Amino acid sequence: MSTALQTSKSLRIGPFEVDPPVVLAPMAGITNVAFRRLCRQYGAGLYVCEMVTARALVERDATTLHMITFDRDEHPRSMQLYGVDPVTMGRAVKMIVDEDLADHVDMNFGCPVPKVTRKGGGAALPYKRRLFGEIVRAAVRAAEPAGIPVTVKFRIGITDEHLTYLDAGRIAEAEGARSVALHARTAAQRYSGQADWSAIARLKEAVTSIPVLGNGDVFSAQDALRMVDETGCDGVVVGRGCLGRPWLFRDLQAAFAGLPIPEGPSLGEVAVVLRTHAELLTEHYGEDKGVRDLRKHMAWYLRGFPVGGDLRRSFAMVGTLTELDDLIGQLDHDAPYPSEAEGPRGRQGSPAKVVLPEGWLDDPEDATVPMGAEVMHSGG
Structure with missing residues (x-):
């Protein structure tokens, strides 16, 4: 501690x-x-x-x-x-x-x-x-x-x-x-x-x-x-x-x-959190979309824990709450929180050239609204 x-x-x-x-x-x-x-x-x-x-x-x-x-x-x-x-x-x-x-x-x-x-x-x-x-x-x-x-x-x-x-x-x-x-x-x-x-x-x-x-x-x-x-x-x-x-x-x-x-959670405790997350997403989106939305989180939740490749892939493709419960039952709930779970997570990628409108850097005092930059739709 x-x-x-x-x-x-x-x-x-x-x-x-x-x-x-x-x-x-x-x-x-x-x-x-x-x-x-x-x-x-x-x-x-x-x-x-x-x-x-x-x-x-x-x-x-x-x-x-x-x-x-x-x-x-x-x-x-x-x-x-x-x-x-x-x-x-x-x-x-x-x-x-x-x-x-x-x-x-x-x-x-x-x-x-x-x-x-x-x-x-x-x-x-x-x-x-x-x-x-x-x-x-x-x-x-x-x-x-x-x-x-x-x-x-x-x-x-x-x-x-x-x-x-x-x-x-x-x-x-x-x-x-x-x-x-x-x-x-x-x-x-x-x-x-x-x-x-x-x-x-x-x-x-x-x-x-x-x-x-x-x-x-x-x-x-x-x-x-x-x-x-x-x-x-x-x-x-x-x-x-x-x-x-x-x-x-x-x-x-x-x-x-x-x-x-506090100490990090055991795999069994993580499984409870994951299941709760699934329930909340289901409440917000409905079961089909909610469980599919959870898939992106699976690798983050299971990071560092002793979970076999086949089981990890099954978690990443889960489609229903019933399937999720079955997969959770196959986990080693006593597995302690691993040090490998710490550190950077999520997207990192590589540096890249920033694409800008033509002439964008010419005049920082230009207050013209960028053409076509108003986005109609929200989200990723």
Whole structure:
């Protein structure tokens, strides 16, 4: 059993105290209402719904409206929006206010996916400083009547030669954002290599009136404490680290309270969590889609445990709750939590050239809305 150092770090985002200072990063196809409920059972924090696009919300896309499902006891209800047009972003946030759809709005300017950056969206957009500021301003103004805090998440920049995070942090602060979060990688890195936590420290020095959160390579409770200690950040954003490990939020709760970090679960205990996840997904999607959606989680849950190849493949192809129960019955429930289960998980990939619109880097003060970047549909 390891004991974390006591920390008095507290995090306030608008009217909400986030204790421990931990935020679940929105992840496409992952942080639906089922996964958020599972994680919330282990500890407090701020749990963000998977990203939806501003245009899809305004147009009342059926898939998007289903994605923004929240539990009755989920508070604050946190929604992340993607957008490239100040007008559409303002309309989306006004809709959230008028229809009481969420209590907190986070804005995504960190997506490195080529289909997004190719049109000037995601991690490409903060390079256009004026446009970035106008989008944040539109969201903040639309949210003000309801007192809904607007927060902003972004990356270090496009490449090492085109860093945007310090300007983005200052602009977001000036336009009324209530916190900023930095994924300490460039768009070119995607999810590869190591996050540069020193950039989080520099952002914390530059942004002084609102909280600064750090994101990148938080795979354990010890990682979270180390990030806070090394950077001075006000909280941590956890993404890939909780894949197949929703109990990480229990560990984080203990660590930030200065309590012993619990031992990892046995395979039998993991099986109970996995089965609960299946039930929650079935409740949200129906059994067929729910169980199929669980398949992507199987390798993460079983990582490092003594599970044979044939059984692993069967888990990855499971189609019903009955089949799942049969497979769970074949596991060695007494197998202890393995050290191999720790460390990086989820997509990592390799660095890649960032695809940008022609002439995108010519004028950072150009506030023209990127053509064709408004995405109609939400999701991965």
